[in-house]
Amino acid sequence: MTSEHIPRSGETAPRHVVFVTWKAGNAPAFEAARRLGHHVTLIRSLSMERSQNIDFESSPYTKYVDRVHVLHDATDLDALRRCVRAVHEERPVDGFVATVDALVVPVAVIAEEIGVPFTDARAAAAAKQKDRCRDILAAAGLDSTRHAVVTGFEEAAAFAAGTGYPVVVKPARGSGSEGAHVVNGPGELREVFAATPRNAAYRAGILIEEYLRGRFVSAEIGLAQGRFLRLAVSERSTWDRHEALETGTTIPAGITAEEHDRVMEYAEAVVGALGLRLGVFHVEMMIGADGQPRLIELNPRIMGSCLPNLFRLAGGGDIFELLVRVHLNERIERGPTEFTHYATVRWFGAAHAVPRPDRVPGLGWATAEYGDSLHALTVRFPDGDMIPPCRGNLGNFGEVQVVHADRTVSIRIAEDIVRRTADLLGMEVTR
Structure with missing residues (x-):
């Protein structure tokens, strides 16, 4: 063609x-x-x-x-x-x-x-190998998160004894929250390690880290010709019964201007320390009680799923056009993004294994009730007789996107639609 x-x-x-x-x-x-x-x-x-x-x-x-x-x-x-x-x-x-x-x-x-x-090949590889990324950032004075790559339960238990519970167990290299767990005690830790031999996500190693407390956000930044572009800080939500599972995002985050600048400065320092050189990057972090960001993970690519569309809905413009221009290494004159709305997504899947419903229920009620605030609502069941429990991003079968001038209202509408959809389905969902 x-x-x-x-x-x-x-x-x-x-x-x-x-x-x-x-x-x-x-x-x-x-x-x-x-x-x-x-x-x-x-x-x-x-x-x-x-x-x-x-x-x-x-x-x-x-x-x-x-x-x-x-x-x-x-x-x-x-x-x-x-x-x-x-x-x-x-x-x-x-x-x-x-x-x-x-x-x-x-x-x-x-x-x-x-x-x-x-993007620099060695830097991209280091970013995806999470323990190596932390080691590089620790040497640069940017990360103090205690972590270790372990081979089994005994090593992991010894690490947890030193840091205290909870701890985070996740693949040393991976994405989409697949295989990640927040572990609250020795019994849970033993259960996780009993399952790791069957999980292909752990082929590159098993990483255990101290648990970070605070507000979960991500920074989206571009880098071309040695100049950073501050695109967005978004806030993330997780399922309280499996904290490693992300359930949604709101762009922009409900944080102060000072916190925004601190997050962006930290993201730029992280990308610079790795030497990623060129690209649009997705940097996840936790803002602690002291106001300081700490890295969760660095992704050497643009934010995934529907988040570029949320960026547009919130009034940030066409991030895909910026992506192309960045990767052509153009000089881009652009200040920080000035958003006009708050765009929220909520993803959901089955909380437990359940029989696959025969059909998707009618969803027209959501448009009738929420009007222009509702941008999208989709439910698509996986193939098979059963829907497996959702424990990673690939396990979601539903998504709702909402845009509103008020942050609280944007989030509330999205969460209300998920709750009411779950009631229609007659099943408990991740939310």
């Missing part, structure tokens, strides 16, 4: 942007690149699309993309390298965009090989 863009007066010549992703939800980023006048190539990863029930073909992406290459597994470095080199030989690549954790490092490696600016 091909499409031709004719530059308007004053435009620069089109550049070549290569997206490597399995997310059909990135179609707005493809559209932004085309709108900016660029040639767009997409490299897909069929195995991950299938494993996550992603139907790329029904998405509107095709009209924004000039060339498509479908790999069986884009995380296969050699297969991705062959594809990228062929693409680069046919039309030199000016910038890469990778929006999925598992693809950032292989794309970074290949970008360095062919001399295209991108």
